[in-house]
Amino acid sequence: xxxxxxxxxxxASVGFDAWGVVRATELSDAKAHFxxxxxxxxxxxxxxxxxxxxxxxxxxxxxxGAKSVVVxxxxxxxxxxxxxxxxxxxRVASYALSDDYHTTLRDMLRRVALGLGFTNPKSxxxxxxxxxxxxxxxxxxxxxxxxxxxxxxISPSLGSFMxxxxxxxxxxxxxxxxxxxxxxxVGCGKCLLRCPTGAIAPNRTIKTALxxxxxxxxxxxxxxxxxxxxxxxxxxxxxxxxxxxxxxxFRNPLFAPKVTPTDYDSNFWAKLSPEEGExxxxxxxxxxxxxNR
Numbered sequence: 001x002x003x004x005x006x007x008x009x010x011x012a013s014v015g016f017d018a019w020g021v022v023r024a025t026e027l028s029d030a031k032a033h034f035x036x037x038x039x040x041x042x043x044x045x046x047x048x049x050x051x052x053x054x055x056x057x058x059x060x061x062x063x064x065g066a067k068s069v070v071v072x073x074x075x076x077x078x079x080x081x082x083x084x085x086x087x088x089x090x091r092v093a094s095y096a097l098s099d100d101y102h103t104t105l106r107d108m109l110r111r112v113a114l115g116l117g118f119t120n121p122k123s124x125x126x127x128x129x130x131x132x133x134x135x136x137x138x139x140x141x142x143x144x145x146x147x148x149x150x151x152x153x154i155s156p157s158l159g160s161f162m163x164x165x166x167x168x169x170x171x172x173x174x175x176x177x178x179x180x181x182x183x184x185x186v187g188c189g190k191c192l193l194r195c196p197t198g199a200i201a202p203n204r205t206i207k208t209a210l211x212x213x214x215x216x217x218x219x220x221x222x223x224x225x226x227x228x229x230x231x232x233x234x235x236x237x238x239x240x241x242x243x244x245x246x247x248x249x250f251r252n253p254l255f256a257p258k259v260t261p262t263d264y265d266s267n268f269w270a271k272l273s274p275e276e277g278e279x280x281x282x283x284x285x286x287x288x289x290x291x292n293r
Contacts, residue, residue: 001174002021002068002169002171002173002174003173004021004173004175004176006115006116007019007070007112007116009115011070011112013115014115015074015251015254016252017073017074017075017162017251018145018158019071019073019144020141020142020143021070021173021175022069022071022138022141022177023068024059024060024067024069025058025059026058026060027138028057030057030134030137031053034056034134035053038053042205042206042208044208044209046208048132051132052132053132056133057134059138062125062127062131062132063124063168063170066125066168066170068168068169068171068172069138069142069166069168070109070112070166070167071135071139071141071144071166072108072109072165072167073145073162073164074105074252074255075159075162075248075249076095076098076101076162076163076250077161077244077247077249077250078097078249078250079249080094081094081161081235081238081239081244082239083235083239084229084261088229088262088265089229089266090231090264090266090268090269091229091230091231091235091261092232092233092259092261093230093232093233093235095163095233096284096285096286097259097261098257098259098284099255099284100283100284101128102128102129104254104255105128105163105165106126108165108254109165109166112167113126116169118169124167124168124170125168126166126167127165127166127167127168128164128165133166135164136151136164139153139164140153141179141180142177142179143177143180144164144180145158145180146180146182147204148204148241149189149191149200150195150237150238150241151204151205151206154185154243155243155247158248159238159241159243159246160238160241160243160244161244161247190240190242191236191238191241194236194237194240195236195237196212197210197211197212197228212227212228212230212234212236213233215227216230216231216233216234217288217289229266231266232285232286232289233285258284259281259284274290274291277289277290278291
């Protein structure tokens with residue numbers, strides 16, 4: 001049986017800022033809500049969101065015999081998370097300025113698995129974005145935070161500038177986390193007003209077709225779209241969030257920025273070839289911009 005204290009020791013030792021443990025089970029309510037979003041065209045042209053819906057909401061389908069899911073969050077907040085000068089027209093989402101979090105979180109979670117005694121990598125399942133798993137729903141159940149109006153998980157202490165990862169394990173835990181109770185977004189709505197394209201729906205979902213982050217990252221649309229000065233991703237709905245105003249900057253050195261976005265204006269980006277871009281931004285999420293062309 002898994003020991004909750006040992007899990008906490010391992011998660012802290014590899015650099016997670018917040019974590020929790022939940023039972024591996026079907027997330028039926030979240031699945032139904034997601035199905036309604038898909039039925040309304042929420043996925044736009046992101047076909048991968050339509051696939052593997054059953055797996056996304058039941059960790060047992062990703063790892064046969066799964067009993068528990070360890071969910072972890074790491075803050076990546078840096079000085080660019082706090083916003084750019086109004087006249088700067090080549091903005092990059094702050095999460096993309098460091099090494100690719102997919103690789104970083106996978107390595108961290110694998111170290112946790114080893115620390116818990118799982119030496120066979122096939123006995124566990126490491127999940128970071130590219131694996132269909134409802135991390136946000138699990139993060140709330142793990143007590144990390146609530147799902148904000150901007151659809152992101154917001155932690156009372158860390159805000160929303162976080163990346164999430166999960167480790168599916170084949171054993172029960174001696175103590176499971178309590179779901180996060182409460183909603184820190186009541187009476188606010190600043191993110192809805194701040195979104196320049198109206199991409200945030202009132203029911204805490206995103207209208208993907210209007211989302212600047214989607215339009216600047218995913219290979220999903222050919223028609224012209226005004227990205228309002230963003231060249232990769234978008235932080236508008238997070239920069240304005242009151243919970244992020246008091247959140248600390250990143251603590252894990254693996255999330256230190258290696259790119260200074262203000263060094264590159266819109267003219268630079270317009271002239272940058274895919275080959276040059278892949279070389280200059282190697283190892284960061286920004287390379288997706290060039291691989292998706």
